[in-house]
């Protein structure tokens with residue numbers, strides 16, 4: 001497994017979706033358009049306590065890795081299945097929960113859950129909300145939302161997201177997707193279809209360190225102007241029937257500057273701990289190795 005070599009902003013290289021071999025070649029054309037800079041080069045002092053030497057867990061060096069063929073799938077079939085599922089169960093806009101408890105829809109970002117909590121009143125859309133320990137609803141402002149820095153008096157805390165209850169597949173998970181998800185050995189947490197509409201942006205934020213949970217994306221629909229960015233490194237996830245991991249424990253963001261909707265199957269996994277908190281892997285087992293060995 002080779003980490004793609006991508007340059008840091010403001011002259012980031014994008015990976016060419018048409019060159020999707022076993023390793024990810026860097027594009028020879030540097031993208032100098034500063035409009036693609038998503039601004040994830042933010043102060044890390046707030047998330048440093050998650051990692052060594054403060055904890056046993058080292059930071060991960062690569063920002064972005066392709067998963068091995070263990071997790072490859074038939075892209076045309078997946079697109080057809082998604083089309084059928086989304087006709088029956090339309091994706092809904094995410095909502096921002098204000099500190100006062102008011103909800104505001106995000107018009108360009110929609111989702112549908114393939115997993116939900118047992119207590120969910122609306123399982124298909126349970127995975128669109130954020131929850132803390134004990135299941136209390138969390139505002140995005142409780143997490144490391146980069147733009148919360150700009151709010152006067154806003155103080156960021158260590159995110160306390162708890163997704164361990166997302167253990168139940170919903171009716172959006174067809175036998176095809178169930179089989180695909182069953183290849184992961186780790187407990188599944190939030191699994192969702194996520195649509196980012198044209199002109200949509202997911203601003204810089206941090207979710208959780210890799211040892212609490214990781215995220216892998218399989219792109220079902222995309223366009224040449226969709227960019228993911230982790231800590232100043234930009235890349236593109238090709239629609240090639242593979243999953244890609246990226247580090248959501250550092251500042252990350254996504255932008256769809258194209259004219260068509262981006263659709264991903266987004267899978268969150270608890271690689272290092274079981275749902276009951278017991279250990280699956282130790283800090284001595286780097287995530288890069290587990291990915292390379294198909295041990296997710």
Ligand SMILES: [Fe+2]
Nearest residue numbers: 205206207248
């Ligand atoms: Fe995120």
